[in-house]
Amino acid sequence: MLHPLLIRAPAATHSNIIKERYMEESHDIVIVGGGICGLATALALFSKGIASLVLEKWETLSAEGGSIGVHGNGWRVLEQLGIAEELRETANLVTVFHDVWQEEKKSTLTPVGKELRWLKRKDLIETMAKNIPAGAIRLGCHIAAIHPSDPGAVLSTPGGRVIRAKVLIGCDGSNSVVAKYIGMSAARSTPHTFLRGFTRYPHGHPFGDHFLRLRVNKRCFVGRSPITDTLVSFFVAFHIPSAGVTRDVRATRLSLEAFAMGTLLRTKSLATKLACLAILALLGTKSLGHANYDCGRL
Template sequence: MRHPLIRPGTSSSSNLLDLIKETYMEESHDIVIVGGGICGLATALALHRKGIASLVLEKSETLRVDGGSIGVHVNGWRVLEQLGIAAELRETANLVTAFHDVWQEEEKSTLTPVRKELRWLKRKDLLETMAKNVPAGAIRLGCHITAIHPSDPGAVLTTPGGSIIRAKVLIGCDGSNSVVAKYLGLSPAKSTPRTFLRGFTRYPHGHPFGDHFLRLRGKRFFVGRSPITDTLVSFFVACHIPSADACHLLHAGDTRDMRATRHSVVQKLEGQCPAEIVEMVQNSDPESLNVVTKVWYRPPWQVAFASFRKGTVTVAGDAMHAMGSYIGQGGSAALEDALVLARSLARAAAGSGGGRDDEPCERTMIVGAATAIGGYVRERRLRVARLSLEAFVVGELLRAKSLATKLACLGILALLGTKALGHTNYDCGRL
């Protein structure tokens, strides 16, 4: 859909951008969110709850509901309460009451109670619930941003078809390969190779696993199994074999035939782990299966010192602090980002006064938005830097070969309270 041409005001854009503006049609929005994943939709919903409109741009043609399940700890549920969707989501996910860790080679197991709320949600349920609670038309699917140009205020976005979208406030919730983070000058997120298969298995007559999250460590595999409902479990199987052939086989299965991938994983597990695990993978839903070959993260020192703001442009979620799945806080931390950012912008909007056509008041609003985003970055930095450090050290511990490195990692994690899940008992406040 073409929109009437809106002439820009004073801009620091290049001559090339000025030429583009003369050639193509342009639209303008107060707040644009790039990325329609968990963080992007949560930010849009949080803003909507505060009476602030926004536009979410998602490059996929549909909501990206793949990716299996997501563990949401008590800090995430506190945010979902503020967003007004916690009660509905709790109906789709049972409580998890303990972590059951098993070290097969050592013939050792532990049971660690979960003292606060923890539930595994289907990513699909979370995204669809948030999406249906934002206004119609607030999510634009199939909109891929190819470039971002500076503007005063905000930024100007261009698409492959030449469409131009002016954003007075731009929020990048577009993941570890974020185009907004690149615009801000952030270094690309790093990755480590880690191949694992994940999916869902249904038990029509009920599964026998209770309400414990199992983490089974074998010599050449790591299996995680979490109950979602009485009849549905989520699982992952990590491949620890440093074999190009094994990784190639999983890559091929990911794109050609997930049933073949499932079969290859079952073959690796047979005779190596309990029959119930083999049966779980064998009976999994092929359509739910996907293969991950890399874990993306930002080093904690980058999170601690990087510039996450340029005027009224900022980032949130994985675009700000990708940390892999090592401590299970990526999703909940993204929810926290959404709440804090929306709250900061709402305060700025409340303090700007005036109407939409009042230019001096609009300038006040933009200055207030820049200040609000600066406050958001300051408020979040210490929290996400600590989470990033914790996740980074856990990852290093898993990869460590020397005893000294392992002891150093364990010492840091003890100081951070990782075993006691201290990072989960966090409250980012009211919306």
């Protein structure tokens, strides 16, 4: 299990993370959001000699999550950011796509054309954060409102602090306060559910450098790829058709659980059974968990 990155900034010491402590301040460039996008933007600016301030609403940088497949173009970006070599030390090279179509009972092996490695999100976040200059990331800084200014924008926090930015960059995810400020439409949900996780093999796994892509059926896709000699990443993607894509998350979880259980009971394919068991394990093991759902109005 991955634990969140926690970097505290003691008073009167150098650190790349500080707590907000000014009632009013001004910066040339402010980046809202301290995820992969926000940290990469700050690091790219720093590599060009341009200072910026990253504002993250949570008290820690979230390093939880699964793995990220980084292909050739991604590695070129990481090289430009100056962190590619460090990250290459954390992940093995994947050289073969192993595609399997369960229903058609066929499979192929295709060489990977360019560099492909699967990185743990934790490694990516921590590596970017530690290469950003001292004082450039501020934790626990929730932006409550944004107002136009000349030049730039004025950001305010619930505690009354004011941050003036000549340039404002939004990297704050699907519920972006910056997107709302500039009038972008709300993010839309899709009828797809993704489950990601890791499996550890203390004595080494038998999968070599192959990235398995298993098409169970039209609704289910399973992926498995090595990260290191003892760590394997996997994901399960489900398409759950529904009348509306804004269905309650709890109802979607219940639908996925029911679909996986039904498929497990009727399938004769060992690979499909394993995929369903992985889904049910990730969703939880409470046998009466479905009774606790208040699905609301669907």
